[in-house]
Amino acid sequence: MAGPRIHVAATLVAAAELTLPEGASRHVAGALRLREGAALRLFDGEGHEADAEIVAVGRREVRVRITAVTEGGAESPLAVHLGQAISKGDRMDYAIQKATELGVAAITPLYTEHGDVRLKGEREAKKLAHWQAVAVSACEQCGRSRVPTVHPPQTLDAWLARRDETLRLVLHPSTDTTWRHASDVARVALLVGPEGGLSPNEIDTARAADFAALTLGPRILRTETAPVVALTLLQYHFGDLG
Template identity: 35%
Template sequence: MHPRLLCADLACGPLTLDEENSHHLAVVLRAQVGDRVVIFDGQGREGQGVLRTADKTKAVVEIESIQTISRESPLHITVLQALCTGDKMDWVVQKSTELGAAQIIPVAAARSVLKLEPGRALKRLEHWRAIAQAAAAQSGRTIVPTISPVMSFREALHGWTQEQSPKTGWLLDPFAEERLSTTPSQGPVAIWIGPEAGWTDEEEQTAKAAGIRGLRLGPRILRTETVAAVALTAIAMKCGDF
C-alpha cells in the first residue's frame, strides 16, 4: 500500500510538501526516491505520484495523474457527539472518519463532564481535525469530514432544525422502542449521542419536539465512545455501503 498524504494544493507536476508531510514521508515512513506516493486534497481528488526528493523538510513528489474518486457513504451522516472525557473524543473522531461520517459536531451537553473554555476548545478542535485528516488518509477516503466547533445542545439543535432538506434525526437511547430496521435508504441522517451520564430529560424532550426520534442499538447499553462506530457500521450494512 502506497503512502497517502493530504495536501490541498494538488496539481500535476512537482509538488513540494510542507515540513510535517515531508518529515512523515521521509523519516517516519522511510520512503525512498522513486517510491510511489498518493496525494489527496480532502475534497474528492486523488493524485498518483513518485517521490523525487526525500528531504525531511521539503520532500518533492512528482504528480503524474489526478482523478476525482468517491469512497463516501451513500448517506450523508452527521455524528453529534456529546463531549466525553479522556481520549474518548479522539476515538469517536477517528472511527467516525474511518466509517464514513460526513460531519462530526462536538456537543456540550448538560451532563458532559468535560468542560472546555474557548481557548482550550479551539486547541481541541485543531487536534480533532488533525485526527480526522490522519484517519481519512489511512482509510483511503478522499474527502475529510467536517469537524465543527463545539456547540451547546441548543445551538446544535437549532442548526439541525434550520436545514431545509428532508432529514432524519436519531437520539440514541438504550430504552427507546424504535430500532435501526426503520433506517431510511436515502437522505441526510443525524445521530445524537449522549455523554457518559446520558441526556437529561429536558434535552430528550426538546429533541423529540423538534422531530428527532429515539433509537436503540440492540439490547445492551453501550459506552458513549462505542455508539458512533456501532451506529455507523449498522447504517452502512443497511444502506449497502459494505
C-alpha cells in the same frame, strides 16, 4: 502507482510539483524513510486523488511530482452528521477516528448537561485542530478522499436548532423502531450523549426537534462505542454496508 496515502490541502494538478506539509514531510522522510523515486498516493480532502513520485527529500521538506489525478472513491452515499458529546482523553479521538472510517460526513462536538468537558478560547481551538487531524489520519488509513469536517464545539440546543436532515436519531433506550421504515434517506443527523447520558430535558428537546429514538440493544455502551455501532446500523440500512 501506489504507495502510502498522504493528505495535502492543495489543488492537485497533473505534472505539477508541490512540497508536502511539514508533518507529512516528517512522516514520509523520517518514519517511512522514503527517498527519491518512491511512490505516494495524495488526496486533497475534497474528493480528488493523485499518484505522485518523490523528487527531492530534504531535512525538513519532501517535494513530489504529480503524475496523474483521479476522482476519489470510498465515499458513502449516506451523509451522516454526528453530534457527539465531548468526552475526556482518548475517547473522543476514538469516536472521531471510527466515525470517519464508517463514512461520517460531518462531526460536531457537543456540550451537554452531563458532559464534564468545557473548552474555551485557545484550548478549544487547539483541541478542534487536533480532532480534525484525527479525521485526516483516519482518511489516510481507510481510503477516503473526502475528509469529514469537524465543526467547532457548540451547545446541544444550538446544534439541534440547525438540523434539517431527512432522518434524525438520538441514542436512547426506547422501543421506538420507526426509523427502520424510513425511505429515500440520504441525510441523517445522529445524536450521541456523554458517558452519563443525556438528561430528560435534553431528550425532550431532541424529540421536539423531530429526533426518533435509536436503541442499540440491552447492554449499555460507552460514549465512544455507541457511534460505531449506530453508524454501522445506518450504513447497513441506508448506506453502502448492505
